[in-house]
Amino acid sequence: MEEEPVGDDREYQAIIPGLPDDLALRCLARISHGYHGLLECISRKWRDAIRSMDYAHMKARHERCGNWLFVSTADGKGQWDAYDPDADRWHPLPTVPTDCDESFCGFSCVSVCKKFLVIGGCYLYNKRSLAINDVILFDPFKKQWKRAANMQTARTDFACAVISNKVYVAGGGNSSCTKGLSSVEVYDPCADRWEDLPPMPFTLIECFSISYGGQFHVLGKREYNIQQDTYLIFNPVNQHWCIMEDLQLFCKLTHNYTTIQNGNIYTILEEGSIKKVDMDQKVWCTLGEFPAVVLPKHMRSLKPFTFGFVAFQQYLYVIGGMTLKYNLDTLSYGIVKLNSNRFCDMRKLPLEWKDARPMPIRSGRILGCAVMEE
CATH class of the missing domain: 2.120.10.80 (Kelch-type beta propeller)
Known part of the structure; x- marks a missing residue:
């Protein structure tokens, strides 16, 4: 960890030694926003630089917004979390300005x-x-x-x-x-x-x-x-x-389980298959099966619901949601909240699902899910 200078020695310190500050900011701007929390720990100078308006204006001027996947959950009480696929990291967004706590x-x-x-x-x-x-x-x-x-x-x-x-x-x-x-x-x-x-x-x-x-x-x-x-x-x-x-x-389309990417429509049907529409032939093409939920010490895979489904670049993401688990001790069903974050490459068939970094909290119902691409 870099030691912070004290006293008069703090009058000026380059963000990156040997580089003008404007060039240093442009270098930092190339690093995905998911790493910003780590970068701010390098030094106070880096923290101040990344939080500065000069840095924000420079990123906006060069349109380096980064790639974002925004998610809001029923348990989050209006809180939004952002996933950075480049860094495979989640971070909470600032509190949304509102006059209501309902x-x-x-x-x-x-x-x-x-x-x-x-x-x-x-x-x-x-x-x-x-x-x-x-x-x-x-x-x-x-x-x-x-x-x-x-x-x-x-x-x-x-x-x-x-x-x-x-x-x-x-x-x-x-x-x-x-x-x-x-x-x-x-x-x-x-x-x-x-x-x-x-x-x-x-x-x-x-x-x-x-x-x-x-x-x-x-x-x-x-x-x-x-x-x-x-x-x-x-x-x-x-x-x-x-x-x-x-x-x-x-x-058969539903709001929560339909997403569009590059003019193509992808949907999850009730039986669990993922399909893509062929607009020329006016038919649905099956791409693969929806990923089941596997819980520790549970003998069979389960079906999730109220999850987020979104296309991001060449990938399909399935995020959070809930599932019903049968408890043999109480002989009753209970709701299990999920924080899983799974993705697959929509170009490779059949679809092969992989695990990305899970959400910071177990989500319950996903209320909103959208992407922003640089």
Whole structure:
């Protein structure tokens, strides 16, 4: 460990001896953010440099945001943790600015223009929900949260997607519109402004998006407690909505277990297979099986649920969740919370699952999961 100079000897010390400080900062910027905690332990000079605004501005100027996988869990009480795949390390993000300590869910989260956004959602008060229109933004360069412009309509459980560096939201519900919303908005992160778009032909609740091909694809329900989804497509160029009658290809998709990478749609079906859609042939191709949970001193593998599923670069990640374990002593089932972090290379078939560094805590239900790539 480097000894810290004292007294007048601390007037100046190069970040890296023999290099100008601006060049030293550029060298440090090439090191993945997952190692920053270790780098700050090298010396006070390195700690101050990595936490400085000069360092943040330099990283932003060269767009070296790093690769991030953001995860929020039901047990985290609004806390977000970030996984760095390059360093194979987790680290907690600063506390999200909020005026409420109640349970929070129903939000959407996306990355756009090197920023991570948590949009809308609802707080739960005594089994009643209060939908909000808040937008909270995380800056990976400054490693700080701040508030962005609010949506024009409070909403929860809505469709959300990034298209051409803009964020589109549609549908969902709030306490004022119990039958759902038809309203649609788009957010420009450069101008920090929301604008209304032509509404959907009808209200949709419990929505999600599988957007690809430069269009906003929305799946949702017209009423609560119904099984059949409705499928709409919005074209941002002519701002026209189209109702898709053929749901056969997408009828089994679910919000939490569907992810998109490089225009390809990946999903986990109920029976446990992982599939990829072939848009040319309009069919699903089986890639492999979902990784089962193996617990110590338990005779059989178990099926997880409420986990996070996301594509990151050429990999598929399955994170956290829960499983049911049968206890022979009490002759009853109990919930086991998981902190596992497993991945596979989607290009190599059949899929071969590997273990990455587990989450810092056993997660329970994953509420939000999104990636940011440099």
